[in-house]
Amino acid sequence: MLEATSAVSLLGMAASIVLVLGAAYWFTRYVVGQGSGALGPLSGSAGIKVHGQLVLGRDQKLLLTQVGERWFLLGVTAAGISMLAEFTAEEAASWQSGPEAPEASPSFREAVKQIMEQKRRR
DSSP, X not given: OXXXXXXXXXXXXXXXXXXXXXXXXXXXXXXXXXXXXXXXXXXXXXGEEEEEEEEEETTEEEEEEEETTEEEEEEEETTEEEEEEEEOHHHHHHHOOOOOOOOOOOOHHHHHHHHHHHHHHO
């Protein structure tokens, strides 16, 4: 009787691990690959586009946004959003490069392999 309970518990644990790994694979494959950054600008509502972002720290980032012909550099923190600079369309065109080739997001297998290699180096 005790062996049957242990076998059922072990089977349940194995099923849970497979479910978590499957969800992680799905997340990296479909959800992460849909974002902004190297994959292109995000389209927002009301003609607002986010053309780039730079993460500075926990809950802190810079956003380059476009609203119509106006461009804004925004500072985003947990406390709020601040406009740091405003650019005209001509200014933005002078420093904005052409569209870069999108980098493929790593597969789940590649991401795990990179993490394991980093752990081995330490």
